[in-house]
Amino acid sequence: MPTLDIRITSMYPSGTQGGTRAYASATMDGCLAIRGIKVVEGGRSGLFVSMPSRKTQDGYKEVCFPVTAEFREQLYQAVLDAYQQAITQVQTPPAQMETAPQEAPQPGQQM
Template sequence: MKALDIRITSMYPPGSQGGTRAYASATIDGCFAVRGIKVVEGGRDGLFVSMPSRKTQDGYKEVCFPVTAEFREQLHGAVLDAYHQAIAMAQMPPTQQAASEQIPTTLGQQM
């Protein structure tokens, strides 16, 4: 089983950044990192995870993508869980934030 470490690197309020609510990074088993994962607010399903992409002459192409549907679900679920955890931390009163800063803000999961 591989360890999956998710870090929310930046967050934005609703309505800003074209629907992007946060950026995240994922480290798989401490040896492979994916940077530039987006948490996007969209359409009928609410929040979704967008993998990094780059613009080419033919349009946008994904730079990195999960190989199996099972891993994709695990990765997207872990990113959304970490995002919700970061939102909860941001909404805490300052006195509780200082006490909880000793708790890691990353979400480690076993795959």
Template sequence: MPTVDIRITSMYPPGGKGGTRAYASATIDGCFAVRGIKIVEGGRTGLFVSMPSRKTQDGYKEMCFPVTAEFREQLCRAVLDAYQQAITQAQAAPEQQAAPAEGIPQAGQQMGSM
């Protein structure tokens, strides 16, 4: 299986932007990049991955690139895993900023005497 590197490029709060929760990009084997992958809030199925598509002259949408079902499953799983990791990091960031660093005096504190 090819290696897939996923990067979450932007995230949105639930209920906004038409159900889109995030955008991602994927680099496959370090040589093929897919931009414009969307993570969308679905009705009864939860989150799903929407691959980039375009409109043809007939008005139909089609995939910009064909992939096998097995690879699509691997790519979707990698994108959703990266999204969950980004959410975890985003939730941890405010906690890390709120916790004072050890050994650094905070406002109103003084350094110990030498």
């Protein structure tokens, strides 16, 4: 299986951008990149991954990247894992915030 590098390019809070929660890009083996992958809220299992698509002249959407079922499952799981990791990073305060605040200088003291 190819090596995947997944990057979450933008995230949206619930209630904005329709059901879209994030956009991602995937790079396979450092040589093929897929941009415009969406993490969408909805469906039976909560979050799902939507591959980039476009409308044809007939109005139908055509998937730009047909893939095997095995690779699609690996890609979808990697995108959802990257999204969950990004959510965790956003919700975790930076290490600087976790340290105790320094005491404020007393009047007349130099900083």
